Amino acid sequence: MPGGPLFVEALQRAWDDGDAVLPVDRRLPPAAIERLLASMRLDEPVEDGDALVVATSGTSGEPKGAVLTHAAVRASATATTARLGVDPGRDRWLACLPLGHIGGLSVVTRALLTNTALVVHDGFDAPLVEDAAAHGATLVSLVPTALQRVDTSLFRVIVLGGSPPPDELPDNVVTTYGMTETGSGVVYDGQPLDGVEMRIGADGEVQLRGPMLLRTYRDGLDPKDSEGWFATGDLGELDSSSGRLRVFGRADDLIISGGENVWPDAVQAVLVEDPDVIDAAVVGRPDAEWGQRVVAVIVAADAGRPPPLDRLRDAVKERIGSWAAPREIELVDVIPRTALGKVRRRDL
Numbered sequence: 001m002p003g004g005p006l007f008v009e010a011l012q013r014a015w016d017d018g019d020a021v022l023p024v025d026r027r028l029p030p031a032a033i034e035r036l037l038a039s040m041r042l043d044e045p046v047e048d049g050d051a052l053v054v055a056t057s058g059t060s061g062e063p064k065g066a067v068l069t070h071a072a073v074r075a076s077a078t079a080t081t082a083r084l085g086v087d088p089g090r091d092r093w094l095a096c097l098p099l100g101h102i103g104g105l106s107v108v109t110r111a112l113l114t115n116t117a118l119v120v121h122d123g124f125d126a127p128l129v130e131d132a133a134a135h136g137a138t139l140v141s142l143v144p145t146a147l148q149r150v151d152t153s154l155f156r157v158i159v160l161g162g163s164p165p166p167d168e169l170p171d172n173v174v175t176t177y178g179m180t181e182t183g184s185g186v187v188y189d190g191q192p193l194d195g196v197e198m199r200i201g202a203d204g205e206v207q208l209r210g211p212m213l214l215r216t217y218r219d220g221l222d223p224k225d226s227e228g229w230f231a232t233g234d235l236g237e238l239d240s241s242s243g244r245l246r247v248f249g250r251a252d253d254l255i256i257s258g259g260e261n262v263w264p265d266a267v268q269a270v271l272v273e274d275p276d277v278i279d280a281a282v283v284g285r286p287d288a289e290w291g292q293r294v295v296a297v298i299v300a301a302d303a304g305r306p307p308p309l310d311r312l313r314d315a316v317k318e319r320i321g322s323w324a325a326p327r328e329i330e331l332v333d334v335i336p337r338t339a340l341g342k343v344r345r346r347d348l
Contacts, residue, residue, distance in 0.1 A: 002026065002122040003096075003099050003104075003120045003121055003123065004120050007120060008112070008118065011109075011112075015051065018048075019046075020052060020053055021052055021053070022040055022042075022053045022055075023101075025098055025339060026100070027339070028100075035062070036055055039063060039064070039218075040065045040218055041218050047215075049069045049070055051068055051069055051070040052067070052068040053218060054066050054068065054102050054105065055100070056179075064218065064219065065218030065219075066181050066217060067214055068183050068212075071211065072212045072214065072215070073106075073113065073183060073212070074113050075183075075212040076109075076110070076182075076183040076186070076212035077109060077113040077114050078113075078114070079186075079193035079195055079212065080110055080185070080193065081116070083193055083194070084157050084174065084188075086116060088117075090138070091116055091138045091156070092118065092119065092136050092137045092138055092139065093116055093117070093119070093139045093140070094121070094129065094132045094133070094137035094139065095107035095118065096121040096123065096125075096128075096132075096142075097124065097142070097162075097339075097340065098123065098339045098340070099120075100339070101180070102178075102179070103141060103161055103162055103185075103340055104141070106141075106183065106184035107140075107141050108120060117136070119135075124142075124146050126146075126149040126150050129146075129150050130150055130154055133151075133154035133155055134154070138155060138157070139156060139158075140157075140159070141160075142158055142159070142160055143161065143162035143340050144162070144164070144165055145341050147166075147173070148166075152170045152172065153170070153172070155172060157172055157173075157174060158172055158174070159185065160174065160176065161175070161176040161178065161340075162340035162342065163341040164269065167269065175188070175189055177245065177247055179232065180214075181213060181214045181230055182210070182212060182214075182230070183212040183213065184212075186208060186210060187245050190239075190244030190245050191244060191245075192208075192210075192245075193210070195210050195211050195212075196210035197210060198245055199229070200237060201231065204235045204236070204251075205231050205233065205235055205236075205251060206231075206232045206235065206236040206247060207229045207231050207232065208229070208230050208232060209224075209228045209229045214230075233250055233251055234247050234248070234249065234250055235247075235248045235250075235251050235254065236248055248263050248265075249263045249265050255282070255283070255284035256284075256291055256292055257287070257290045257294055257323060258291065258323060259291075260321075260323035262284070262294055262323065262324045264281070264283065264343075266320055267294065267316055267320065267326065268280050268281060268282050268343075270316050270319045271296055271298065271312060271315075271316070271326075273315070274307050275301070276302065276307040277299070277300065277301070277307055278299040278300065279298070279299040279334070279335045280296060280297065280299070280335065281296075281335045281348055282296055282297070283297060290327075293328070294324060294325065294326045294327055295327065295329075295330055296309075296312060296328070297329075297332055297335065298329060299331075299333065299334060299335060306329060307329075309326070309328065309329050312325075312326060312329070336348065
C-alpha cells in the first residue's frame with residue numbers, strides 16, 4: 001500500500017484483528033517482492049502478541065524477517081517519546097521515509113501508540129516535507145541525504161538515522177543508532193534510551209539489550225544470547241568518561257591495509273567534501289603488498305574530468321592519516337544504496 005491514511009488504518013485494523021503486519025516496499029521489482037514474501041514464510045502463523053514482521057535491509061545477503069511483539073513496539077514508542085520530550089497534545093509526527101523499513105514504519109507505530117498526531121507521505125519529497133511543517137508537523141525522521149534538502153529549522157526535532165551523519169548538524173537534530181532487530185533507534189546522541197543497555201564485546205562488537213528487541217527471526221532463529229544480548233555486527237567503543245557510544249562501522253566493512261584499520265565511512269565523509277565529487281564509497285581490494293588497498297569509488301560531477309587522486313589523498317591524509325588515503329579511483333554512474341542510504345558494498 002502507498003503511504004497515507006489508508007496505510008495507517010489498515011495497520012490498525014490488522015492489529016485489532018490480532019494479526020501481525022508485514023510492510024512491503026512497493027518500489028521493489030515484482031521478482032524481488034516474490035522472494036521477499038517467500039522468505040517471510042507467509043504460510044506459517046505468528047504467535048499471540050506478535051505485532052510486526054519487518055524485513056532486514058539484506059545488505060549482507062537475503063533479508064530476514066525480524067518479529068517484533070506489541071510489547072517491544074510499545075517499549076520503543078514510549079522510550080523514544082520520553083527521550084524527545086514529545087507532547088502528544090501539541091506535537092505532530094511526519095512519516096516520510098519508506099514504510100517497508102523500520103526507520104519509516106516506527107514513526108507510524110510510535111504515533112499510534114502514544115496518541116500523537118501523525119501525517120504520512122508516500123516517500124520523501126522536500127517541498128511536501130516543508131509544507132507539512134508549515135501545517136503543523138513538528139517532528140520528523142530523516143536520513144542524511146534527505147536532511148540536506150530541507151530547511152531544518154522548520155521542525156522542533158529531527159531524528160536522524162539510517163547511515164552515518166555529517167560532522168556538522170543543527171541543534172535540533174538528534175542522531176540515532178539502531179536497526180530492524182532493535183525496533184528502530186535505541187541509542188540517541190550516543191546515549192541509550194531508558195531501559196536499553198549497551199556494551200562492547202571482547203572482539204569490539206557493539207551489543208545491545210532491552211525490551212524493544214525482536215523476539216526472533218521468521219526462520220525461528222533467535223539472534224540474542226541466553227542473557228538477551230544482541231550482537232549488532234558493528235564495531236565501536238564506549239567513551240570512558242561520558243559513556244557515549246561511538247560506532248566505527250560494520251565489522252565486515254573494515255579495511256586492513258598495511259596492518260592499519262581503515263573505516264570506509266570516515267574516508268567517504270572526506271571524499272564527498274570535494275567539489276568534484278557528487279557521491280562516494282570506499283572499499284578494500286585485494287593487494288599483494290598491502291593485504292588490501294583502499295579504493296575510492298566515486299560519482300564525479302564531470303566523468304570526463306574526475307578529481308585528481310593526489311588531491312583526494314591529501315584531503316584524507318590531513319583529516320585521518322596517510323594509511324587511510326585511497327590508492328586509486330574507480331568511476332561509477334551511481335553508488336548502490338539501500339532505501340535508507342546505506343552503501344551496498346557487496347555490489348561494489
